[in-house]
Amino acid sequence: MALDNIEQLLEKYDNAETTLAEEAQIRDYFAQDDIPAHLESYKLLFQYVSHTKQEQFTKHVPLQTKRTKVYQWISVAAVAVLMLGAYFQVNQMNQKTTLDDLNHEQLMAYNQTMAVFSLVSSKFNEGTDNLSALNLVSSKLNEGAENLIHLKEFNETTNKIIKTSNR
Amino acid sequence: MTQTDFVKLVMPLKDKVFRLAKRLLVSNEEAEDATQEILLKLWNNRKKIEEYKNVEAFSMTMTKNLCLDRLKSKQAQNLKIVHSNYQDHNVSLQKQVENNDSVNWVSKIMDGLPEQQKIIVQLRDIEDYEFDEIAKILEMNETAVRVALSRARKTIREKLTNKHSYGLR
Numbered sequence: 001m002a003l004d005n006i007e008q009l010l011e012k013y014d015n016a017e018t019t020l021a022e023e024a025q026i027r028d029y030f031a032q033d034d035i036p037a038h039l040e041s042y043k044l045l046f047q048y049v050s051h052t053k054q055e056q057f058t059k060h061v062p063l064q065t066k067r068t069k070v071y072q073w074i075s076v077a078a079v080a081v082l083m084l085g086a087y088f089q090v091n092q093m094n095q096k097t098t099l100d101d102l103n104h105e106q107l108m109a110y111n112q113t114m115a116v117f118s119l120v121s122s123k124f125n126e127g128t129d130n131l132s133a134l135n136l137v138s139s140k141l142n143e144g145a146e147n148l149i150h151l152k153e154f155n156e157t158t159n160k161i162i163k164t165s166n167r
Numbered sequence: 168m169t170q171t172d173f174v175k176l177v178m179p180l181k182d183k184v185f186r187l188a189k190r191l192l193v194s195n196e197e198a199e200d201a202t203q204e205i206l207l208k209l210w211n212n213r214k215k216i217e218e219y220k221n222v223e224a225f226s227m228t229m230t231k232n233l234c235l236d237r238l239k240s241k242q243a244q245n246l247k248i249v250h251s252n253y254q255d256h257n258v259s260l261q262k263q264v265e266n267n268d269s270v271n272w273v274s275k276i277m278d279g280l281p282e283q284q285k286i287i288v289q290l291r292d293i294e295d296y297e298f299d300e301i302a303k304i305l306e307m308n309e310t311a312v313r314v315a316l317s318r319a320r321k322t323i324r325e326k327l328t329n330k331h332s333y334g335l336r
Contacts, residue, residue, distance in 0.1 A: 016317035048273035057185035
């Protein structure tokens with residue numbers, strides 16, 4: 001490229017009037033080695049520009065997907081559901097049913113069972129009345145046993161009498 | 168949007184975001200942090216991104232805003248100045264040292280520019296954006312962009328010429 005041509009371009013460059021294509025031309029020109037001394041300062045600038053263009057970002061950036069977060073919340077929800085289930089289960093077991101909770105049919109069945117039970121218990125009491133006779137017999141028996149003690153005492157005294165008469 | 172779609176969309180952007188962040192924040196680590204944050208923000212908003220017509224311009228605006236915020240915040244006081252290694256295998260050691268030094272000059276001169284000019288030089292000279300794209304990213308009008316760019320370029324060259332001829336005169 002002719003020198004006066006490049007000088008014109010450089011003047012346009014300084015006034016920020018060059019197009020991108022013209023700027024690429026200038027860079028190409030300054031990439032070569034033999035540059036006139038008075039343009040040496042431009043050479044440094046364009047060398048710097050070419051170097052800087054090649055700089056790259058090399059650090060790794062971890063891109064986390066949101067899905068993992070959703071899974072975390074699902075486990076939290078599962079635990080909550082389990083806890084609630086256990087709570088209601090225990091609650092239900094502790095609840096006692098009262099008569100008011102029963103419906104008509106259940107009430108009928110209940111009443112019938114109660115009637116049968118009361119009948120059984122009345123007959124049961126009659127049975128115990130009969131047992132009182134047996135009780136009487138046992139008391140008489142005890143009285144008899146007491147009389148036997150008298151008999152024993154009598155026996156002892158007779159033994160004593162026999163002993164003294166032998167002497 | 169799946170992860171592969173996202174990677175296809177964003178991976179061409181990440182270097183541009185990183186370079187702009189580095190231009191503004193200077194330190195490599197700071198720029199990496201900022202880039203990571205931008206990418207994660209894009210990822211988290213990937214449903215909205217699909218609606219945007221120009222994801223690239225949107226990301227660059229986001230980067231610019233984030234970096235300017237960081238500079239304003241107290242975090243900026245912990246900024247480290249780290250220069251990357253510039254490699255050039257074709258030149259002799261003497262020349263290489265000289266070149267490295269000179270290239271660092273450019274970097275230092277650019278660091279001395281006002282923030283807005285830094286961004287514009289970065290977007291135009293390094294990322295090759297058209298003026299209307301830069302205007303959109305920075306929410307400025309095109310003429311203002313051209314004026315700022317011209318000023319920045321002249322400042323850079325003036326300082327560079329001064330430094331370069333230093334010791335020769």
